[in-house]
Amino acid sequence: MQAFRNCGLCASGSLLKGRTDFLVARRNMAVLRLSAACVQLLKDKANVFCRSPVHQRLLRVPKVARSDTVAFSLGCSLCAVPFTQVENLSHESLIRRASCLVTDSANTYLSQTTLALVDALTQYAKALHTLIALQKRYITSIGKLTPAEEDSIWQVIIGQRVEVGDRLEECRRFESNWMNAINICELSAEAAYNSGAEHACTATKANLQVAQCKVEELRKISKKAEKKLAETKAEEIQRMAEYASSIDITDLEDIPEAYLRED
Structure with missing residues (x-):
């Protein structure tokens, strides 16, 4: 997804310059080709994932179970983030x-x-x-x-x-x-x-x-x-x-x- 965004930004920036400067037309075309290649690569990866057995089993899971799974995975991710314990700002500590x-x-x-x-x-x-x-x-x-x-x-x-x-x-x-x-x-x-x-x-x-x-x-x-x-x-x-x-x-x-x- 990040690669797609980068390609999109590069393409948009190149096209805007191309409207006022025709000398960079070839470079704009090269950027368009690169963006198209990136989009095609992402589509291929998505198709492979959709045809995988894991994805098929997940589709058969009920919606409630799927939402719980997402919540559980999110909670596990938060537990991995280190939090700094702040000392209680009581009168004694101050x-x-x-x-x-x-x-x-x-x-x-x-x-x-x-x-x-x-x-x-x-x-x-x-x-x-x-x-x-x-x-x-x-x-x-x-x-x-x-x-x-x-x-x-x-x-x-x-x-x-x-x-x-x-x-x-x-x-x-x-x-x-x-x-x-x-x-x-x-x-x-x-x-x-x-x-x-x-x-x-x-x-x-x-x-x-x-x-x-x-x-x-x-x-x-x-x-x-x-x-x-x-x-x-x-x-x-x-x-x-x-x-x-x-x-x-x-x-x-x-x-x-x-x-x-x-x-």
Whole structure:
């Protein structure tokens, strides 16, 4: 049947063009011949089917039985079609879906704030270690530098201390956002559990644990660096006192300005 329709459409389209353009007359005739061949083929197939024993037996079946057979075959065909079962849109299901969306957004917020805080803590620890290295270099060179060299190294140390302060302020700012993300994730996990979305609750709690462990690890590294810097400052004060006691100080103005500067 589909072939017949295609042939009919081709023929009609070709004939319409042929009315205005005589140059395509041969093609129109070829299309007509092809259409006639298709019709003849369909007739032959129909005659073979009508002469078949199955068709003859179907003709002897009563009308009621034939209608039932058609209905049964149609029902079987519908049973073969896959249907997607739609979840009941009750209040509980809508709340459960909404809680899952909340947990997804909370996890995204937690991921971004954790990444920012971890990066800030890493940069802060690097700045601390750089300052420690400068302090140690200065301690080993006390009494060996000229006033110009001493002023130069102190300018570098002061600049690094400013860098450490900026990094620390950045850590505090990102930590505030991170704490808000922690609280939001905890609330969203509780809401997901109460609504019946246990999988969303479990995933959020797992993300919370990973984020807290990572931040705690970087905090420990920063604390160790701060402790090391404090020890270096104490060592510097002790070394300066030893150097001052080893020389004869007659005038306080002879003491370099760096020695009188408070850290």
